[in-house]
Amino acid sequence: MPFTGVRSSFLVVVAALGVLAGAQSASAQVSDDLGVIGQLQYQDANGVKVFVEGVDLSIDDVGGATTDKDGSFRIEVEGPGEYTINIDVATLPTGISLRDPERSSLQVTVSENGDQRIIFPLVSSESGAVANAASSASEGNWSVRRVSQLTLEGIKLGLYLAMAAIGLSLIFGTTGLVNFAHAELITWGTLMAYFFNIYGLVGFLGFMSGWPAPFGEGVNFIVATVLSMVMGGVLGYVLNRVVFRTARNSGVSLLAQMVMTIGLSIFLRYVYLYFFGGRYRSYGQYASQRANSFLGMELTTRDATAMLVSVVVLVAVGVGLTRTRMGRAMRAVSDNKDLAESSGIDVEKVISQVWIFGGALAALAGTFFGFDQVKWDLGTRILLLIFAAVTLGGLGTAFGALVGALIVGIAINWSTLVIDSELKNMTALVVLIFALLLRPQGILGKKQRIG
Amino acid sequence: MDWGFIIERTFSAMIGPEVMIYALAAVGLNVHFGYTGLMNFGQVGFMAAGAYGVGVTVFWLNWSFWIGLVFVFVYAAVLALLLGIPTLRLRADYLGLVTIAASETIRLLARSRVMKPVTGGVEGIDKFAEPFYNLSPFELGKFYSFGPFKYLGRDVWVLMVGWTLLILVTLMVQQLMRSPWGRTLRAIREDEDAARALGKNAYFFKMQSLMLGGMIGALAGLIQVIQKSSVQADTFNPVITFTIWTILIIGGPGRVWSPIIGSSIYWSLIVFVENTLRQLPAGARDTLRDTVELSDFNIGMLRFMLVGGGLLLLARFRPQGIFGSREEMALDRR
């Protein structure tokens, strides 16, 4: 099994507890003022308790809170009952993670007696040396080790983004349409991989859940990933065939089609929420792995494998676009639709192929993005990054999307050297705006497209 | 089922605060999209600019609420410049990309811990609107009846000010669109190159339009946070932008009164559907929950599915609005 985790000794797992928020709130509670409380903390390498500030927690459809400098939080609820509380692990400081990554959502029962306390046990993966270097001087921030680690993370993000972005860029190239629903194709991939992995081929239909594998029981994650790509291609094909091809044929303007993609995006996103719920979930396999260390950088076997797969897929896409008849047709249509049509290329067929491949690639990207958390709005959260990537690279160009995605991925991770990691995605907006100001056609784009 | 209750809720929703706030934001979007053809996919960002215009002034600077009102428009204008300068010379969809990205970034920035001293972070800002409520001629905590409707005094005051502003702004837009300025905007919407060939600085007019519509959106954001008495970053969710789009397309883009009509139709429909589902007999509800997972939470989600599906179908089949004429469509296609 290529994904099996390797224990590495430098990784010090330290105990962590959520401790009482303090008597001051508990005793003062009256029954009409109920909440869920807690305090996030971990022990550092020297055994010192550290409270974790700025972590977001939320209860579906109720509200959220961010931990303060004492690591404390409180989310008010309307009344007694069962609640699901989620911790946004993305807001945890670098190097801090849940002891059990699958327990990012916890059930809690609030009684009418007062606030209910809840514990999210945290661990620090920092080795003593790193923790000391980081705390001793700010130059530790800029250490070779940190920069190379961020670069590695950036390349990882960039590779996933590239797979997500190529479809968006090619759909734009061949049809002139900016597909705002592309984020939902990504989420679709995540959710499909999750369902196949957990429930099997048809298990999520409920009444078939008792069937044997692979129908009613979860299938191996690698199989689930392949199936997810197939489903991504299917959704891409169906969306083009049912929604956009008919719109093109009825002469719906491109701007109206763009509004249609927005409507589609929202519709799909809330269909996901409706059936999947707002909870954060994890795949049944590879959800948590210890990192391996090499050249001072840390990477889990899972992520290394996913990156390798991404590289292979992207190279295959590149070869396919330049060497195969179908790929050349795609590029020809992107380049000049009328010319391609007059030279005998079936443009509608090419568009259909682009949607299928774009959907499958987005699904694969979504599957990999889902390693952190499987959630209903995963795609929407990275849509900004994808837009920045395709604009920077040049809308309509597949290779531009690749270049743009790598730059955006690395830029975002490097930005945490100077800004709060919570704000790192803002870097994408800055990249987007500067790209439009300085080179609106993108790095590999042509000028005629933009006016 | 209590039909009387459902109908009363539906009718009071037709003039309620949501209708007024969303209509006002839609008036701004109408200036952008309906009259100028600007694809602003981040109107909620302008609403946030308006909300934080007053919120930040009171919370961070400790200045008066009334000075904050100036910042409502300053922030909106600065945001319009920031979004417009890189995009308005380019094809229409680039504005869409940048506005949707910026509106979400504004929300993330406002809720971040770095900005907490300025924006109040996730908890947001409250207790800033007292100066507004102090002017109320109605007793804030008392109920006032208007025919079948009963409102708290504070709501009556907000509704009165809000609707007055909405009508005034709508009349202002009407006047502008009848002027040569509005004529130029409509020309740019149809064919920017034609307008440029006739000596119109299209970039400049589009920027003016973006600023005006953005400021109107900011005003809507201001009224929203006054009505809620709190500024919360997470209320400025991107889906609001597209609710406003749905409202505008229901009413018909490029018509003066369409934001109000669209907003009334949208909100009464939503309130009707949600209340009807919530009032279903127990047996029917259980059946729906077991078969299609229609839980209380999911009833709330239906609204957004309706927005998305509605926007998709409207843009596909009736981009001129449900009252728009086929003739107008035909003009588009020739």
Added chain:
Amino acid sequence: MTAVESASGALDTPIITATGVVKTFGGLRAVDVDKVEIRRNKITALIGPNGAGKTTFFNLLTGFDQVDSGTITLDGNDITGTPPHRLAEKGMVRTFQLTKALAKLSTIENMKLGALDQLGEKFWAALIPGAWAKQEREIEARADAILKRFNLTHMRDEFAGTMSGGQRKLLEMARALMTDPRVVMLDEPMAGVNPALAQSLLELIKMLPAEGRTVIFVEHNMDVVQEISDWVIVMAEGRIIAEGTPAEIKSNKAVVDAYLGAHHGEDLSKVQLS
């Protein structure tokens, strides 16, 4: 209509010059013009086979596209890189090959849009009808006069979208005249216009020089070119291969070959005028 006096220069100086103008698209030289002068208050035709670069050259002259190198002047002033709306203010107006009548504006609104320096186009003034109402009435009177001349009065309050293709061509030219231009640039004014309408369009174009307007037009139909132009410029493969009076051009072997493709592959700029 009042004739516009040129700001400088005698009647025999060129109104527009283009020197060393080059424009490439992806390695292809779409336009490569050494020197061309447009004569004042004359009708100049720009002809050439498809893909000769006529429309691109037009776009360069009117600021809709930017030159890679070279200089363009209007009345001796450098206008290279000036945006289209500034050129319109300087008295240079154009129409488009694919008509840009604004379908959802009425005919009279289309016309009024053409007027320059409107007070009501300023945002704050727009809010106060009194500030621009008088000027608007004057503009409207001028628009009505031109509509009458173009025989479009009956369409005055109809949406331009309801017009026939030929009527749209007429409207676009009429609207261009609302800017009171010194130079009128018409991109294929006759394309898609029925013969009856074409004749009146020709008459209208012929009247323009007498009003002190210079006309440059792109045309495929040689009969039209012969009938109305004072001077003909022939382009092929981005270059100017010949210039002359209509009669000279008609008998020019290089031109005939350019259309028929006899010199295919040869450097056409080296073919001398007979």
